[in-house]
Amino acid sequence: MSTHINAANKNDIAESILLPGDPLRAKFIAENFLDSPKCYNEIRGMLGYTGTYRGVPVSVQGTGMGMPSMGIYSWELITEYGVQNLIRIGTAGSFHEDIKVRDIVVGMAASTDSNYIHAFDVPGNYAPCASFKLLSELEATSKHLDIPFKAGNIVSCDVFYELKEDWWKKWAAMNVLAVEMEAAALYMNAAYNRVNALAMMTISDHFVTGEKATAEERQNSFTDMMKLALETAIK
Numbered sequence: 001m002s003t004h005i006n007a008a009n010k011n012d013i014a015e016s017i018l019l020p021g022d023p024l025r026a027k028f029i030a031e032n033f034l035d036s037p038k039c040y041n042e043i044r045g046m047l048g049y050t051g052t053y054r055g056v057p058v059s060v061q062g063t064g065m066g067m068p069s070m071g072i073y074s075w076e077l078i079t080e081y082g083v084q085n086l087i088r089i090g091t092a093g094s095f096h097e098d099i100k101v102r103d104i105v106v107g108m109a110a111s112t113d114s115n116y117i118h119a120f121d122v123p124g125n126y127a128p129c130a131s132f133k134l135l136s137e138l139e140a141t142s143k144h145l146d147i148p149f150k151a152g153n154i155v156s157c158d159v160f161y162e163l164k165e166d167w168w169k170k171w172a173a174m175n176v177l178a179v180e181m182e183a184a185a186l187y188m189n190a191a192y193n194r195v196n197a198l199a200m201m202t203i204s205d206h207f208v209t210g211e212k213a214t215a216e217e218r219q220n221s222f223t224d225m226m227k228l229a230l231e232t233a234i235k
């Protein structure tokens, strides 16, 4: 048991885990994709489950919104439960016309406006990046399942409701693909602890066209991303 996760034993959580921000997305995945799922965490309603996917143990854990919350869950999963492969499956807002709502975007790197890096006291600007191992496995899975994704730099922001309407355009000018709120913290925690992390997001909002997915879609659909993540997790 750790401060925010009350799994009884270390072995109650698998070595590979999917991390949606929304705990009800975790429940949906457990109920629709895992065999014999068992709920190991209900603290704060941040649901976590372990089951098997095609015979291999896999867990799925809600992480909440924002870097402090992702920071807490990923740190406890890595340092107290020995999790080795952490795959965020989130939603994001697209900055580019050719990256559409329901497309899947993978963060090869995660720029950020947060100061989460202060915890590690590096003497310069740190570039949080994805695990090459997981990214290579995802690429193979994507070809096999014929589920495409776009990979590039994303940005993890602290503020969802920015006051300046065109705040995102400067990130878009640097070819940053999309915004979400957790990947950078996940990548930093994983790097520091020498484990593998990858963040993939389905586009739910579009900054250019104004299109938006519904809350229900963000919770229960986006199943292509779930399949890609599960197949990558069991490699």
Ligand SMILES: O=P(O)(O)O[C@H]1O[C@H](CO)[C@@H](O)[C@H]1O
Pocket: 020, 021, 022, 064, 065, 066, 089, 090, 091, 092, 160, 180, 181, 182, 218
């Ligand atoms: O859908 P999730 O995984 O929560 O991800 C995105 O959605 C939330 C904002 O609505 C933030 O957590 C952001 O990163």
Ligand SMILES: O=c1cc[nH]c(=O)[nH]1
Pocket: 091, 092, 093, 160, 179, 180, 181, 204, 205
């Ligand atoms: O952080 C996020 C997630 C989805 N859509 C956004 O606009 N921002």
